[in-house]
Amino acid sequence: MNPLFVIENEKFFKEDFLDDINEYDDIIPIIKERASKIKLDEIECVDLNDCCNKTKSNLYGDIVGYTDEDENFIFQEEIEEYKKQYGERFLNLYVIRIYKCLNCKKWLIDIME
Ligand SMILES: [Zn+2]
Numbered sequence: 001m002n003p004l005f006v007i008e009n010e011k012f013f014k015e016d017f018l019d020d021i022n023e024y025d026d027i028i029p030i031i032k033e034r035a036s037k038i039k040l041d042e043i044e045c046v047d048l049n050d051c052c053n054k055t056k057s058n059l060y061g062d063i064v065g066y067t068d069e070d071e072n073f074i075f076q077e078e079i080e081e082y083k084k085q086y087g088e089r090f091l092n093l094y095v096i097r098i099y100k101c102l103n104c105k106k107w108l109i110d111i112m113e
Contacts, residue, residue: 007098018051019108058100061097
């Protein structure tokens, strides 16, 4: 079984994804591209994780970027380059957040816009 991507030796399998993976077709390639640069931290959520109701602990990692009006995703560190190329355009903050349950290893993606 091949993981979709690996972050800090932690494998993320399609089979363990808590949502419909097809809805994240455009997000997964971005995570794959960035996987080696993402840092995972252990965090406690306020409520028990929905997946198993056994823990509040999660591995958490995020990618901070922006989307433009054509829905292109721009990484934070590409912003200067982007502005040189396209000038000042209106950009939306777009954060891809990844949570993985420390008990059952199920994971999900949450987008903050
Ligand atoms: Zn769980």
